[in-house]
Every structure is written in C-alpha cells, then in structure tokens.
Amino acid sequence: MAILFKNVTAVLMDGSHTVLPNAFVAVEGTGITSVGTSRPSGDFTREIDGRGGILMPGLINCHTHVPMTAMRGYGDGHDLQDWLNNFIFPVEARWDDRAIRACADLGLMEMIASGTTCIADMYMHTQTVAQAVADAGLSANLSCGGVFFGEDFSPAACPDCRSQEELFQTWHNHDGGRIRVDASLHAEYTSKPGLWEWTADFAKSRGLGMHVHISETRREHEECKSRWGASPIRTLAKYGVFDVRAIAAHCVWTEPEDWAVMAEKGITAVHNPVSNLKLGSGVAPVPDLMKAGVNVALGTDGVSSNNTTDLFEDMKLAAILQNGVRHDPMALTAWDALEMATANGARALGRNTGTIAAGKDADLVLLDPAAPNLVPCHDAANNIAYAAHGSNVILNMCRGRVIYENGTFLTIDAEKTRREVEDYAVPMLFRKGQ
C-alpha cells in the first residue's frame, strides 16, 4: 500500500533543521520512499491532504512503564522511595495478566493519540505488554527491569533472569524489528553485583540494548556512593552493564564524572522532567549532559508519576525548564527539545526512525492546522515545542500503517479498554488479602 502525504509543512528533524513547506512525503510498506516539494511519480492507494499542517516524525518515549495507568494518581504526594515501597510495589504484586493487558492498552491509547510511535518500556508481565504493543501497531523496545534483593545470586534464584530470557526468545525482532527486547536492570538499589554481571553478559551475548534507572533521587545517588564508592553510572559501568547501547533513565543527580563516562560509552540520558518535578526528585542537568557530549532523549515515565503519557507536555517542559532554573532564555532551544523527542530517541533505541527521509521507517504524525493554538505559525519547530498539545495530533502512522486518525483508534477497542480498566483492573488494585 502506497500512501502520499501532500500539502504538509514537513519538519524533517535532519541535522540542518530543514522545514519543507508544501511538501510531499511518500510511504510504501513500512518505510518512507521520498520527501520533497514536488509530487513524486507513481500511483498511491491513498492521498492524505495535510491542509498545510505540520508533518513530523512520531515522538519517541524512551522511558515508560505503560501498564501503570490504573495507578494514575494513586499514592500521590510522597517521596519516591516511600511511594515505591509503600504504594506502588505492594499493589504491583497483585496484578494479573488480564489487568496488565487492559492497563497497557489504555496507556498505549494515550500515547498513540498524542503522537507517540515508539517507546522504551520497562515493567513486569512483559509478555502481555509485548502482545498489547504487537496488536496496537506501534514500535517498542521492551524490557523487564531486573530486581534481586537476595544474598546469593544465581540466575536460577532470580525469576527476572528467566523472564528476560523468555522475553528475548518470544519477542525479540518481532514483526521485522517493530518489537525489540532490551536487557534491563531496574536500578542499582534494587539489585546486586551478581545480577549486574548476568545482565551485562545477557545483553552482550544476545546483542541487546540496556535500560536502567539511574540517579533519580539524591538519596539513591548518595547511598550508592556510600555502598560502592562510586555513583550508580560508574558502579554499574565497572560490571560491564554499559558495554552495549544503553539508556539511563532520569540522571537527575549525575555528576561531571558520570557525564564523562556516559559520553565515552555512548549512554543516552533519558530526561523525564514532569516525573522528576512531581516527585520532588529535582531537575536533571540537561545542558551539562549535552555539553559533555551525552545523547539526551525524552520520557514520560509511568503515569503514576506524571500523570499522563503526552510527550508533547514533557517536550515543552524540557524546553522551558532549564531556561527558568538557570535564568537563561537560551539554555535550551525549541530544536533541542524536538531533537530529544525524535532523532535523539531513535539513536537511543537503535532505530531507523526519528527523522523524515527516504529509507527511514514511516513513523509520522500530522498536526491539526486549524487548531487555534497552532495559529499563526511563524516557525514550525517553535509551534511544536512550545504551543502544540498532544490533542493536536490528527493522524498517527507507525511503520506505514495509520493507527489513529481524527480521534479514532484503529487498532485498540477504546470503549472495551476503558471498561476493563475501570471494572477489572482498578478493583484489583484495592482487593484485600492478596
């Protein structure tokens, strides 16, 4: 099936910040076949008239826990460790696959409706999450965050090792690589050196990326230094955890020595500004990371700490937050934030997307040209980063397939999903004695 976008303002997200007015973008199969200002030859099954609206790469959400939707607003107003230990972890023990599936579908609906085409998700019940992603049609790097609190580590004593192996066997490179599996450690403070070594070896031997929470809170960062004599990044690096393509979520309390290691090893810092502010974790040193040569991408984190998965919101906050706290209106630009949400995310996840060019995956998002908040448009990047809302997305195409259009979900039963979350998953959250 060949599709032609016409009459769009194409924000290519190439290195030169090209914005093509009155552009044509042709798609065939899962990929983009041509981009330009004159109509390409050939016949098209469908022509989509953008009416002058912005066509941009789909957003890449590099740190999510998509099934947490049922916990939206649950246990708010506590610091991260208290919230995790006394609110989130206990209820997570009660989930079953049916609840996880409903909650994952709801989370994916939010993401799709707000222009996300690719995610890096770390959670549990990952087989179920993978099936939900497979059905929803977007792309994902999936991982089950490894946790081990025991004294004597062995892969047999750690259920997460088996889960990671099974996830890899079942889902890695599913549907031509639309779903990939990453290795994962939940975090330094929830695991031990035995698991770090195993996970590093698992990733290297299988050719996988790595997804880890890093230095989200001051307490986590400082306690790691007390325990191991070095920060989380430097501690885990010693065990080979970052000898593969890796994403480090949060990095709020990372220090210059950490940035040097991250730049050298090519570790991406995933900035989660909404979650970090809401939980009181702090403000990540994004301009310093960038200056040190670290790739910075963007994430929403789970809705339990955001409380949405609208990456446009995180993009805007990323764009303005550093200006405010550093008293410098140029600390980050609109383009910086846009790159974090697109091209940098693609690099972080090792994917052939994040820019609009022939040969790239056809992950594309069209914005409503008639939305009052996008009128006028002096500068498309500026309008995307500062003025757009996720609700301005009128079409979401992932790998050449339109999965959302004009408010309609084409791959998820929206009404059934809402009922399942409200009638099944939420009551399970509060069920006693489990």
Add this chain to the structure above:
Amino acid sequence: MAILFKNVTAVLMDGSHTVLPNAFVAVEGTGITSVGTSRPSGDFTREIDGRGGILMPGLINCHTHVPMTAMRGYGDGHDLQDWLNNFIFPVEARWDDRAIRACADLGLMEMIASGTTCIADMYMHTQTVAQAVADAGLSANLSCGGVFFGEDFSPAACPDCRSQEELFQTWHNHDGGRIRVDASLHAEYTSKPGLWEWTADFAKSRGLGMHVHISETRREHEECKSRWGASPIRTLAKYGVFDVRAIAAHCVWTEPEDWAVMAEKGITAVHNPVSNLKLGSGVAPVPDLMKAGVNVALGTDGVSSNNTTDLFEDMKLAAILQNGVRHDPMALTAWDALEMATANGARALGRNTGTIAAGKDADLVLLDPAAPNLVPCHDAANNIAYAAHGSNVILNMCRGRVIYENGTFLTIDAEKTRREVEDYAVPMLFRKGQ
C-alpha cells in the same frame, strides 16, 4: 432558561475540598441555583448528562495579554527586556483595531476551548478587546497598562490616562458586571511617580481594582531598588497603588518584606510559571507567598511568552514545579494548584465565581469522562491538576450560557478568525516603514 447538569462528579472548590459524585447542578439565568446529589424540583429547558465526567468551576486566567496571539513564537530566545524592547514593543506600535480584534478572538477561542471562563487582561486597544470579550461571552477584568516615560507627568501628557478613563466610561460593569475595568500600571520600570499617583487616585475614586507587573525579572527588581531604594511592590505601595483590590503579575523576585506588604494589603500574586520558565525569569516563591498569607492566583501571560493560553498546562506546572526545585513532593498539592486556578482567581478579581454553590455565577466546565488520560479517576482533584489537558473540556458555560461545546465555538466564527489573523494581522506584523 434553566439548565440541569446531571450525572456529574462535581468538584465544588469549597473550603472543604468537597467532591460530589452523581451530582446535580442547576442553573437559571446567569447563576447556579442548586447543587446536590438528589434531583432538584422544577422544569429544565435543557438537561446535560455528564456521563460521570468532572464538572468544575471555569478556570480564571488572572494575567493575560489576549491580542498577542499573532506574535506566538515571534522573537523567541531572548531575555525579557531585550525581547520586549526589540521585538514586542516595535511591532505593537503597528497594530490597528482590525488586527487586534482578530488576534483577540483567536486568543479567546483558545481560552474558551481549554476551559477558561474569566480573565484579567492588560493590553492596549482595549476598547476593541472589550468588544471581543463582550461578543465571546466570557467574563473579564480589563485594563490598559499605563506607561509613561516622559519627565513631566500630567494626565493630559499621558495618552494612557485618557484610555483608562474612556475604558471605564464605556465598559465598566457592562452586561451586569461580566466586563469590569481595572486600573493598571504596566510596571514600575515603564512609568513614573506622577502616573503612579494618578493611577492610584483613579482606582480609588472609581472603585476599581489594580493590575501591575511586579518583579518579573531580577534586573527589574534590582534596578527598582537602585532607583527608589525599595522593591517594586514597596515602591508602588508608597504611592497608594495597592490601596485597592490588586493583582501583581509574576512576583518572581519578591522578597520576605514584599510578602508581608502583600499579605497586609491583600495584594494577589499571579503566578505565571510557563512564561517565567520560558523567558528565563525564574521560579516564583509560591510556597513562601502562601505561607506569608498572600493569595496566589494563576495566569498564562501572553502567548508570545507561553506560547498557549491553556491554563490547565500552567496549573499542572504550578503543581509540580515547586516540588521539583525544592526537592519536596509535598511543596504544593493538587488542591493548591486547583485553588489558584479557580477560587483564588475569583478572590483576586473580586468576582462571585470560582466555586460551585447556589448563588454563584454559573461559570462551569465539563470534562470528557471518556478521555483516556482521565481514566481511571481515583481522585478528581488529582486528575484535574496532573492529568487533564485543556482539550478534555467538552463544554464551557459562562454566566449560564454555553459558549463552547464538543469542539464547536458558539460565539466566535472560528474559520473567519483564523483567516483574519493569518491574512491580515500577521502580514501587518512584518510590514515595513511603520
């Protein structure tokens, strides 16, 4: 005309944080006549089934410059003083009434669609802005910010004095008080003591409120102290500027001595978190202001520094920003932010709105119960403050009149407005030799 809202989750915004499930709210004329969980007696011209969705007071945007929409994204990336002096002020000199009207209508469309029912607007060409507000159907406290750079002040030498007097004569208490006029000084740094005295007297003698920019940037705050030996609040207070109900926009660099004066005089601080971050102005000391007993309300500022007028966005940022920069997840709560956007705003503007109760103005907003980002709803306040977007608003009622419903503007010609902004106002922005 009597209207009944039924099957709504009513967030009353009373002092006790009441949330009424399965509530009925009855409206007659411009006011609310009853609120409760059983159906009121009487016949209703229309019954609106909220399908379990949240009904809340309309948002109150206490600091806006609504006609600046054509400058959305214009001159981005400069500090406030540079941006004002070299980008905004020069183009403002070129506006005519037709451009102002188109831009005001566009700004009001954005506000109405995202749940705002009342604004405090400070700008120029205010007669035209007033007509736009009158036609759009929402409520407004309007002011033309007084500016005077000359040496010898006299009311005759200051066109803004005449404009304020004319605005008062023409529009004050229009349509039963839906439009009110406030006195206004643009700021300390754009005026002189003669104008301060005149404006203080103008407000007192006419029984008007006062709207002033205060301590937005460190430079403004410090230069005022150098010039007059005291901060902007304390300098203007000496001239009687705050001897009436008053709103002070920004207050980013205010100090403990300022907070004491503000609490004593009942001056409202209007927090504009998006604008303050974007322009690099800083983070207002909101928890300190609240602790000092200052009423804190919320504003978007103009779209040239935001770049939207979706107050839900500012509400969320207000709710999470202090947590992040103070490393305290309880620095501000969801209820704090909600009060800033509703009840505190009503107090700031001297209006009988901002809460849902019999006898209050019927300024009401209904949220979409089916929006994925509002499912589930453990806590309505939490969902409003952290998860809702302006796009979740499916109905906006101002003073008993539905002015927006399911994406349709009932008082503004949306298509004509967009055309006027793009074809008339924007070209005027770039016209040479004016």
